[in-house]
Amino acid sequence: MAALRRLSSPSIPPLRRIVSRSFSSASDDDQSVLTIETSVPFTGHKIDPPSRSVETTPKELLTFFRDMSLMRRMEIAADSLYKAKLIRGFCHLYDGQEAVSIGMEAAITKRDAIITAYRDHCIFLGRGGTLLEAFAELMGRRAGCSKGKGGSMHFYRKETHFYGGHGIVGAQVPLGCGIAFGQKYCKDETVTFTMYGDGAANQGQLFEALNMSALWDLPVILVCENNHYGMGTAEWRAAKSPAYYKRGDYVPGLKVDGMDVLAVKQACKFAKEHVLKNGPMILEMDTYRYHGHSMSDPGSTYRTRDEISGVRQERDPIERVRKLILSHELSTASELKDIEKEVRKEVDDAIAQAKETPMPDPSELFTNVYVKGLGVEAFGADRKELKSVLP
Amino acid sequence: MAAVLQAAALLMGSQTDIKKFRLRSALRSAPVRREGFFIVRTDGRLSATSGVMPRRAKLIPNAVAVKADTTASSAASKPGHELLLFEALREGLEEEMERDPRVCVMGEDVGHYGGSYKVTKGFATKFGDLRVLDTPIAENSFTGMGIGAAMTGLRPVIEGMNMGFLLLAFNQISNNCGMLHYTSGGQFTIPVVIRGPGGVGRQLGAEHSQRLESYFQSIPGLQMVACSTPYNAKGLMKAAIRSENPVVLFEHVLLYNLKERIPDEDYVLCLEEAEMVRPGEHVTILTYSRMRYHVMQAAKTLINKGYDPEVIDIRSLKPFDLYTIGNSIKKTHRVLIVEECMRTGGIGASLRSAIIDNFWDYLDAPIMCLSSQDVPTPYAGTLEEWTVVQPAQIVAAVEQLCK
Numbered sequence: 088m089a090a091l092r093r094l095s096s097p098s099i100p101p102l103r104r105i106v107s108r109s110f111s112s113a114s115d116d117d118q119s120v121l122t123i124e125t126s127v128p129f130t131g132h133k134i135d136p137p138s139r140s141v142e143t144t145p146k147e148l149l150t151f152f153r154d155m156s157l158m159r160r161m162e163i164a165a166d167s168l169y170k171a172k173l174i175r176g177f178c179h180l181y182d183g184q185e186a187v188s189i190g191m192e193a194a195i196t197k198r199d200a201i202i203t204a205y206r207d208h209c210i211f212l213g214r215g216g217t218l219l220e221a222f223a224e225l226m227g228r229r230a231g232c233s234k235g236k237g238g239s240m241h242f243y244r245k246e247t248h249f250y251g252g253h254g255i256v257g258a259q260v261p262l263g264c265g266i267a268f269g270q271k272y273c274k275d276e277t278v279t280f281t282m283y284g285d286g287a288a289n290q291g292q293l294f295e296a297l298n299m300s301a302l303w304d305l306p307v308i309l310v311c312e313n314n315h316y317g318m319g320t321a322e323w324r325a326a327k328s329p330a331y332y333k334r335g336d337y338v339p340g341l342k343v344d345g346m347d348v349l350a351v352k353q354a355c356k357f358a359k360e361h362v363l364k365n366g367p368m369i370l371e372m373d374t375y376r377y378h379g380h381s382m383s384d385p386g387s388t389y390r391t392r393d394e395i396s397g398v399r400q401e402r403d404p405i406e407r408v409r410k411l412i413l414s415h416e417l418s419t420a421s422e423l424k425d426i427e428k429e430v431r432k433e434v435d436d437a438i439a440q441a442k443e444t445p446m447p448d449p450s451e452l453f454t455n456v457y458v459k460g461l462g463v464e465a466f467g468a469d470r471k472e473l474k475s476v477l478p
Numbered sequence: 479m480a481a482v483l484q485a486a487a488l489l490m491g492s493q494t495d496i497k498k499f500r501l502r503s504a505l506r507s508a509p510v511r512r513e514g515f516f517i518v519r520t521d522g523r524l525s526a527t528s529g530v531m532p533r534r535a536k537l538i539p540n541a542v543a544v545k546a547d548t549t550a551s552s553a554a555s556k557p558g559h560e561l562l563l564f565e566a567l568r569e570g571l572e573e574e575m576e577r578d579p580r581v582c583v584m585g586e587d588v589g590h591y592g593g594s595y596k597v598t599k600g601f602a603t604k605f606g607d608l609r610v611l612d613t614p615i616a617e618n619s620f621t622g623m624g625i626g627a628a629m630t631g632l633r634p635v636i637e638g639m640n641m642g643f644l645l646l647a648f649n650q651i652s653n654n655c656g657m658l659h660y661t662s663g664g665q666f667t668i669p670v671v672i673r674g675p676g677g678v679g680r681q682l683g684a685e686h687s688q689r690l691e692s693y694f695q696s697i698p699g700l701q702m703v704a705c706s707t708p709y710n711a712k713g714l715m716k717a718a719i720r721s722e723n724p725v726v727l728f729e730h731v732l733l734y735n736l737k738e739r740i741p742d743e744d745y746v747l748c749l750e751e752a753e754m755v756r757p758g759e760h761v762t763i764l765t766y767s768r769m770r771y772h773v774m775q776a777a778k779t780l781i782n783k784g785y786d787p788e789v790i791d792i793r794s795l796k797p798f799d800l801y802t803i804g805n806s807i808k809k810t811h812r813v814l815i816v817e818e819c820m821r822t823g824g825i826g827a828s829l830r831s832a833i834i835d836n837f838w839d840y841l842d843a844p845i846m847c848l849s850s851q852d853v854p855t856p857y858a859g860t861l862e863e864w865t866v867v868q869p870a871q872i873v874a875a876v877e878q879l880c881k
Binding site (some may be wrong): 133196200202231232233234235236237238241243244245250251254255258260261262263264265266267268269271272273291294295296298299302303453455456457458 | 582611614616620622627630649652666684701
């Protein structure tokens with residue numbers, strides 16, 4: 088345990104002041120642009136890292152605060168619903184990692200694609216999904232984003248190019264590269280963010296997919312959300328080199344403070360521009376999950392409570408934005424509290440609504456197994472009746 | 479040659495049967511030997527030529543069928559052109575790629591090399607490297623990529639150089655290909671075709687002589703078809719590409735050089751339909767892929783012995799065409815299944831249970847199922863021969879069934 092502590096603690100940087108050192112204007116006018124320096128510099132692999140100065144606006148910071156609080160609240164509520172047995176099965180919570188989703192969304196458009204693994208509730212929300220769809224899906228209701236057939240690990244939102252939650256660790260990475268292949272094929276000028284964890288980083292298919300993406304210059308960004316534990320195995324116990332941004336070898340990589348929403352935004356913007364011209368890139372987001380791996384994991388057998396509370400105090404993504412807002416006097420502490428109250432109410436309302444929605448109809452059991460292909464309906468070997476719609 | 483003459487004599491001998499009888503099998507043990515094959519059109523002519531019809535975009539379902547009252551006879555009487563099975567696959571694929579820019583091919587050596595069985599020969603120059611993508615040897619990931627591309631709306635045809643290699647991609651095929659449509663509540667469709675040669679070849683050793691139909695059959699959301707003639711190879715290839723569902727198209731490594739005359743006009747077969755190969759009265763023989771030829775070989779002997787077997791190529795391995803199968807059973811009341819799949823948990827086992835569930839009351843005898851043996855396919859030629867079902871076994875089984 089001592090060894091674990093010793094080896095895992097360096098990944099948590101010491102407390103740094105996140106207060107900005109410079110900003111162009113201090114007014115709370117929404118149009119004003121703030122320039123804020125990220126607390127930790129980016130580390131590049133075979134690439135010059137982007138600047139630490141990130142441009143933002145007061146409005147954007149407040150949106151970040153609100154959206155991240157909403158995600159946090161949703162995950163806490165999911166935790167309670169799980170304990171109340173309204174959510175069953177597997178359930179992986181995202182609290183602590185919100186900055187990755189929010190920062191990423193701030194840098195890209197909804198035409199760009201995202202695909203992730205099973206920790207997908209907040210990514211779904213970030214892609215424009217509603218709380219009701221999320222909670223209804225978690226409770227297996229008809230109104231869920233996958234009609235109650237997917238569950239916690241299978242959220243999708245086709246219209247905003249969210250290609251889903253996937254349950255098999257690492258198997259979504261080749262899919263992500265395939266989505267990027269589709270984008271290149273159709274000359275969409277869009278990119279795919281393929282997310283995986285530090286655990287999945289050891290999957291062979293990741294390297295296979297990376298090779299192919301690099302070979303064909305696919306516009307794919309492999310986002311390694313390094314929360315330092317693959318389930319209960321610390322990164323250094325599973326990876327000879329836990330510097331995941333370097334593990335692409337020939338593929339450039341960037342290490343990013345995944346607890347800093349502005350750093351994530353900067354990195355994703357940088358990566359999008361880079362991959363459209365040059366092919367794939369790896370972003371390693373140094374982040375942390377407060378909950379255990381899933382609901383069955385108390386999250387305290389393989390790491391200390393001190394470690395968790397240390398991250399909460401020093402690196403929490405929401406607190407970081409709160410401090411930033413307060414130090415720039417963009418809003419008052421009580422106004423932020425009000426936002427949090429609003430968010431809480433929004434979540435509670437969505438839950439109440441989701442509880443009201445019906446369970447899937449029994450007939451739904453057999454729908455969506457197959458798509459009726461070709462539009463041909465044929466009847467037996469001597470089919471005299473035939474309806475056909477050629478595509 | 480004697481066999482050919484015999485068959486011709488048989489055809490001439492019974493005029494009523496000529497309309498129905500469409501013998502395509504080699505009447506000896508080696509179905510790949512070209513000289514063993516001849517084509518008899520449904521109207522009895524050996525190679526019909528009556529004016530050239532322009533290729534029309536017309537859907538001719540069941541055009542291979544034997545019944546005169548369907549669209550089949552009109553299609554089959556067209557002049558057509560003669561080609562080998564792999565060329566038929568190539569033609570189908572090429573037509574679909576010309577028709578729909580979303581169709582693309584990916585796999586090992588499909589591009590510059592031309593495909594290990596020449597199914598994509600010349601495509602790279604015609605369609606470009608992006609549409610005919612030479613992938614590294616990484617089945618798991620290129621299959622995954624194909625599925626990802628399909629999620630965006632492309633229609634990739636994924637070629638497994640050998641069905642056995644697709645085991646490396648089993649996770650992608652099962653978890654993503656088969657289930658994504660369902661888990662996404664219908665949001666995404668995966669219109670991919672996974673195709674490749676399988677089955678027991680000529681002394682290729684265990685790993686390259688796999689009978690994997692049984693592995694794939696319990697994956698929900700996946701459709702499986704097995705082609706057996708150039709005609710149905712082309713029609714099924716085109717149907718599989720146009721299908722919104724993921725389709726596994728099984729080709730048999732020993733059938734690539736089968737020759738047949740196929741119609742000139744555009745046709746697409748129904749993926750869920752069985753093919754009546756030979757109508758008969760005494761016993762229903764259900765088979766698919768290469769075993770169709772072993773069955774037809776046995777059928778010849780059986781006919782000489784006075785039996786009248788009905789031979790059905792089930793073609794759709796999932797779901798089964800229980801309509802055609804059921805109608806046949808209601809007529810013959812006896813069923814023999816002949817397959818190359820593994821005995822345990824194979825297609826035959828599933829078929830047998832489906833028949834018992836649905837047509838128990840019509841059966842006069844226990845269903846017999848001849849499958850290949852539950853052993854890794856041996857290298858030695860004799861051992862390999864004993865692994866798969868031989869025509870003599872089929873004859874014996876029918877004799878026992880009809881006792």
